[in-house]
Amino acid sequence: xxxxxxxxxxxxxxxxxxxxxxAGRTLGRTQPSVSxxxxxxxxxxxxxxxxxxxxxxxxxxxxxxxxEEAEAVLSRLTQSTHTLQEISNLKRGRLRVAxxxxxxxxxxxxxxxxxxxxxxxxKASLMMRSSKVIExxxxxxxxxxxxxxxxxxxxxxxxxxxxxxxxxxxxASDPLAAKSLISTEDLDGANLATLFSEHPxxxxxxxxxxxxxxxxxxxxxxxxxxxxxxxxxxxxxxxICDLITAFSCNDPLHGTGGIVFRRFSPRISSSVSILxxxxxxxxxxxxxxxxxxxxxxxxMKENVFL
Amino acid sequence: xxxxxxxxxxxxxxxxxxxxxxAGRTLGRTQPSVSxxxxxxxxxxxxxxxxxxxxxxxxxxxxxxxxEEAEAVLSRLTQSTHTLQEISNLKRGRLRVAxxxxxxxxxxxxxxxxxxxxxxxxKASLMMRSSKVIExxxxxxxxxxxxxxxxxxxxxxxxxxxxxxxxxxxxASDPLAAKSLISTEDLDGANLATLFSEHPxxxxxxxxxxxxxxxxxxxxxxxxxxxxxxxxxxxxxxxICDLITAFSCNDPLHGTGGIVFRRFSPRISSSVSILxxxxxxxxxxxxxxxxxxxxxxxxMKENVFL
DNA sequence: TGTATCCATAGTTTGTTTCTATGGCCAAAG
DNA sequence: CTTTGGCCATAGAAACAAACTATGGATACA
Numbered sequence: 001x002x003x004x005x006x007x008x009x010x011x012x013x014x015x016x017x018x019x020x021x022x023a024g025r026t027l028g029r030t031q032p033s034v035s036x037x038x039x040x041x042x043x044x045x046x047x048x049x050x051x052x053x054x055x056x057x058x059x060x061x062x063x064x065x066x067x068e069e070a071e072a073v074l075s076r077l078t079q080s081t082h083t084l085q086e087i088s089n090l091k092r093g094r095l096r097v098a099x100x101x102x103x104x105x106x107x108x109x110x111x112x113x114x115x116x117x118x119x120x121x122x123k124a125s126l127m128m129r130s131s132k133v134i135e136x137x138x139x140x141x142x143x144x145x146x147x148x149x150x151x152x153x154x155x156x157x158x159x160x161x162x163x164x165x166x167x168x169x170x171x172a173s174d175p176l177a178a179k180s181l182i183s184t185e186d187l188d189g190a191n192l193a194t195l196f197s198e199h200p201x202x203x204x205x206x207x208x209x210x211x212x213x214x215x216x217x218x219x220x221x222x223x224x225x226x227x228x229x230x231x232x233x234x235x236x237x238x239x240i241c242d243l244i245t246a247f248s249c250n251d252p253l254h255g256t257g258g259i260v261f262r263r264f265s266p267r268i269s270s271s272v273s274i275l276x277x278x279x280x281x282x283x284x285x286x287x288x289x290x291x292x293x294x295x296x297x298x299x300m301k302e303n304v305f306l
Numbered sequence: 307x308x309x310x311x312x313x314x315x316x317x318x319x320x321x322x323x324x325x326x327x328x329a330g331r332t333l334g335r336t337q338p339s340v341s342x343x344x345x346x347x348x349x350x351x352x353x354x355x356x357x358x359x360x361x362x363x364x365x366x367x368x369x370x371x372x373x374e375e376a377e378a379v380l381s382r383l384t385q386s387t388h389t390l391q392e393i394s395n396l397k398r399g400r401l402r403v404a405x406x407x408x409x410x411x412x413x414x415x416x417x418x419x420x421x422x423x424x425x426x427x428x429k430a431s432l433m434m435r436s437s438k439v440i441e442x443x444x445x446x447x448x449x450x451x452x453x454x455x456x457x458x459x460x461x462x463x464x465x466x467x468x469x470x471x472x473x474x475x476x477x478a479s480d481p482l483a484a485k486s487l488i489s490t491e492d493l494d495g496a497n498l499a500t501l502f503s504e505h506p507x508x509x510x511x512x513x514x515x516x517x518x519x520x521x522x523x524x525x526x527x528x529x530x531x532x533x534x535x536x537x538x539x540x541x542x543x544x545x546i547c548d549l550i551t552a553f554s555c556n557d558p559l560h561g562t563g564g565i566v567f568r569r570f571s572p573r574i575s576s577s578v579s580i581l582x583x584x585x586x587x588x589x590x591x592x593x594x595x596x597x598x599x600x601x602x603x604x605x606m607k608e609n610v611f612l
Numbered sequence: 613t614g615t616a617t618c619c620a621t622a623g624t625t626t627g628t629t630t631c632t633a634t635g636g637c638c639a640a641a642g
Numbered sequence: 643c644t645t646t647g648g649c650c651a652t653a654g655a656a657a658c659a660a661a662c663t664a665t666g667g668a669t670a671c672a
Binding site: 019021036039052054056 | 648649650651652653
């Protein structure tokens with residue numbers, strides 16, 4: 001027995017209307033077409049669904065059993081098409097994001113929140129992890145998208161890199177706040193907070209001072225930039241800080257009001273990347289989110305100079 | 307979106323085997339056929355199900371969602387075809403039988419029991435009612451099949467009549483038991499039990515005695531024949547009894563051992579009928595049962611003369 | 613560098629579905 | 643009593659969908 005959807009819908013309509021001609025009309029087909037389809041259907045299932053007498057149609061008792069089955073299949077199918085449409089419209093799916101600490105406090109939640117605004121049926125997870133762990137989570141396909149400092153390229157990871165410019169953080173009351181571009185000369189001998197010695201931003205910063213022959217005074221050594229902002233706020237030091245952490249100061253919860261950021265010369269860069277598993281196609285949701293994330297990163301690069 | 311069963315099964319097989327060529331092989335179709343069907347399917351649902359890279363196929367994350375939906379629809383459909391096959395094989399359905407008292411004690415349960423032997427999924431109901439009530443239950447289509455004494459024909463009832471011969475009941479020890487055919491002369495002046503005066507068997511019996519000029523001694527007047535058998539057993543009377551009640555004496559539960567039945571001349575007939583609703587097609591089960599019932603009635607007519 | 617396997621495309625063939633046209637039947641209306 | 647208009651079934655033609663064969667490009671493996 002090899003039933004088709006078309007047979008089921010046709011039968012349902014014939015039973016509902018009680019007439020082959022009428023069913024043909026509502027289905028937008030001709031009477032002979034419907035007649036033949038019902039005849040073929042009866043032939044396939046092995047018993048009559050309608051009794052033809054006096055040129056009229058009377059459903060057999062078996063027809064009501066068949067209707068139950070047809071309705072069940074058709075309603076399940078309708079549900080499926082609805083689900084598929086939701087998938088197609090990005091209304092349904094799963095999105096697992098792993099994010100390094102700098103962005104996970106403010107930037108990423110903001111982007112993700114906006115993205116999910118009109119997508120109630122998306123199951124999202126946002127996990128904060130160190131850059132190394134994030135690489136593993138992406139390479140092993142346990143997460144759909146990672147956002148970290150740019151790692152060494154790997155075969156199992158696809159990455160999209162963004163070169164971000166570091167900014168110099170200082171209290172709003174600081175005299176240097178009057179300048180729009182800070183140089184090593186401005187910070188000659190001043191107290192600085194930096195990350196640990198292996199970090200690219202430290203290497204670039206110390207090299208900048210060395211190359212310009214200025215004195216580099218490292219007063220604080222940090223794992224991440226964020227806590228350093230408190231020292232800046234207290235007037236204890238300056239901080240050459242990555243763009244995302246700087247951007248996070250837009251969040252009033254951070255308690256970093258009263259700090260301003262200025263461009264720094266020479267340019268210190270802190271590169272971040274969007275990571276996705278290389279050996280598996282990204283889901284539509286992931287693709288869409290990845291695109292929005294990239295746009296928002298670029299928007300941040302633009303807007304910070306307003 | 308207008309999905310077909312064929313698309314769903316094809317997709318399922320491609321995902322299962324991970325290859326269009328392999329799926330084509332197991333489905334008994336060619337590779338281009340499967341390829342085109344998947345392409346058409348992707349086109350309809352609006353997103354890719356497989357990524358084609360390096361000439362190989364990788365399912366997208368969405369494909370797994372789609373598989374769930376496809377499996378759900380297909381399994382529901384499979385269940386339906388199974389149910390339909392059961393209906394076709396008379397393994398599933400409903401059978402409501404209304405039966406008059408004479409047959410409902412032994413004959414009808416026996417026939418129905420045999421009929422349902424190999425039909426575990428049939429829901430049956432057997433109701434004992436007076437002949438008048440049975441007519442109404444059939445005319446109003448509340449029951450599928452009725453078995454009663456032959457009623458007046460009605461438009462709303464289809465009936466199949468059986469002319470049954472009445473037999474004379476007597477104790478096995480009775481001298482008349484030696485004869486194979488009993489006549490009014492044999493019972494001249496003997497005590498008889500009969501039904502009430504309006505019943506056709508009473509009318510025929512009394513007429514038989516009158517026509518042959520023999521004395522008709524009615525000692526017991528009954529509503530049904532069955533209790534009369536106890537009087538016969540006690541040697542209190544003879545009883546011209548319908549065939550079905552006589553047949554019921556095969557049941558050891560009846561406590562009617564020691565009674566024998568002999569043909570009677572002139573022939574007294576007691577006609578019974580199978581009733582079905584006229585304005586509604588009978589279900590396959592009803593048709594089948596009605597046929598077996600008719601066969602068993604005819605078999606009873608034959609076997610009683612062994 | 614063959615060789616084999618994969619998938620996609622193109623064009624043809626096959627088979628199903630739908631159409632139009634027609635005929636039989638019945639019931640209600642003229 | 644005949645006409646009319648509704649119903650359904652059948653037959654043949656047209657349209658469509660789905661299958662096939664044949665072929666080409668790409669990749670992996672020997």
